[in-house]
Amino acid sequence: MLSVETYPTLAQAAAHVGATSQFLAGGTLLMRAVNYGDQRFDKILRVTQPDARIQQEGARIRIGAGATMCDVLSARDLDFLHPVARQIGGPAIRNMATVGGNLFAPHPYGDLATALLALDAEVIWADGRSETIETFFAGRANARGLVQAVTIARPNTGEFRWSKVSRVKPKGISVMAIAAWLPGVARPSNTRLAFGAMGPTPLRAKVAEAALNNASLDEAGIAPALVVCTQDLQPQDDPLATAWYRREVAPVHLKRLLLNGGR
Ligand SMILES: Cc1cc2nc3c(=O)[nH]c(=O)nc-3n(C[C@H](O)[C@H](O)[C@H](O)COP(=O)(O)OP(=O)(O)OC[C@H]3O[C@@H](n4cnc5c(N)ncnc54)[C@H](O)[C@@H]3O)c2cc1C
DSSP, rough: OOOOEEESSSHHHTOOOOEEEESSSSOTTHHHHHTTTSEEEEEEEEEOOOOEEEEEEEEEEEEEEEEBBBHHHOOOOOOOGGHHHHSSOOHHHHOOBHHHHHHHHHHOOOOOHHHHTTTTEEEEETTTTOOHHHHHHGGGGOSSSSEEEEEEEEEOOOOOEEEEEETTTTTTTTTEEEEOOOOOTOOSSSOOOEEEESSSSOOHHHHHHHTTOOOOSSSHHHHHHHHHHHTTTOOOTTTTTTHHHHHHHHHHHHHHHHHHHTT
């Protein structure tokens, strides 16, 4: 028997999270699970006032977990994320799918989450705790509680790059997604490189990041990073592609991203 509990705010709903509850955000994945009779949960929590605020807070931009992909696309402050949000599902999905839901979306979903990982997002829970997005992903499988918001720093123009590889253009599900933050661009330092659909959660390619630091973004400069780019990744077989294929093509797509923005 499935019960639905409605609370005004996320903080109130968070107090009622249990081992067999799920939170209804946009419902693009959760309602599919309900329709297929998923037995892993028996309680759905929802709120009447979702936190969809997107606002500048000091040096960072705060994005409420309830913001939809359409909200992201309407936020001028988030123009660097527009290419990411625009490639998530079709119009009906973007209208409902939330940033918070994307953080929890299983492989091969999580395109925006991949971009947020490259951008070193901070995840803020409804109880006020915060943690880096990398720690969040490491503990996601056992996470309890509700996410209130994420915060990110705005990259300088040209520093953030995004590429989504899919079989059906423009809105197919990811064979892989690559997000790169290249501070300094021409000779980047503190590079952050994240891959989506290359593991159970979005993952950083840390060995490749190190190889890119202070390298020139040309064929010779990026060659060492291409050789090691799958070293930290854990691709798996799924109906879209095999793990072998994903490993083989990752350097090709990373090269395109680094040399000409993914084209
Ligand atoms: C046809 C189709 C196409 C899609 N295409 C893409 C795509 O191209 N790229 C992509 O990345 N995804 C895609 N998705 C997956 C999905 O739509 C998105 O990942 C979306 O962002 C999920 O958000 P939601 O608000 O709908 O989550 P929901 O379905 O409401 O919830 C999903 C999960 O997240 C949890 N959750 C949601 N919000 C919170 C919160 N604030 N705190 C804690 N837990 C929370 C829920 O408990 C649930 O387990 C697609 C889905 C469909 C059906």
